[in-house]
Amino acid sequence: MRLFLVLAFFGVLSLSAGVLMSGDDQDVDWLIAGGLFGVALAGEGARLWLRRGRAKSHESSGI
Known part of the structure; x- marks a missing residue:
C-alpha cells in the first residue's frame, strides 16, 4: 500500500512538473x-x- 501511495504521489508531482515546464504549448513535457518519475521508481x-x-x-543461522 505504501509503494502505491508513494508512486501515485510522485506520479502526480512529476506530471505537474512536466505541465509547468512545457511552457505555452499547453502540453506535457514527457x-x-x-x-522525474524514473528517479522516484x-x-x-x-x-x-x-x-x-x-x-x-x-536471519538466524539455524544453529
Whole structure:
C-alpha cells in the first residue's frame, strides 16, 4: 500500500512538473515528467532492495 501511495504521489508531482515546464504549448513535457518519475521508481526500488538486504542479514543461522 505504501509503494502505491508513494508512486501515485510522485506520479502526480512529476506530471505537474512536466505541465509547468512545457511552457505555452499547453502540453506535457514527457521527458521531464518521465525522468522525474524514473528517479522516484529508482529510489523506491533501492529502498526495497536495501530493506530486503537488511532483513536477510538478520536471519538466524539455524544453529
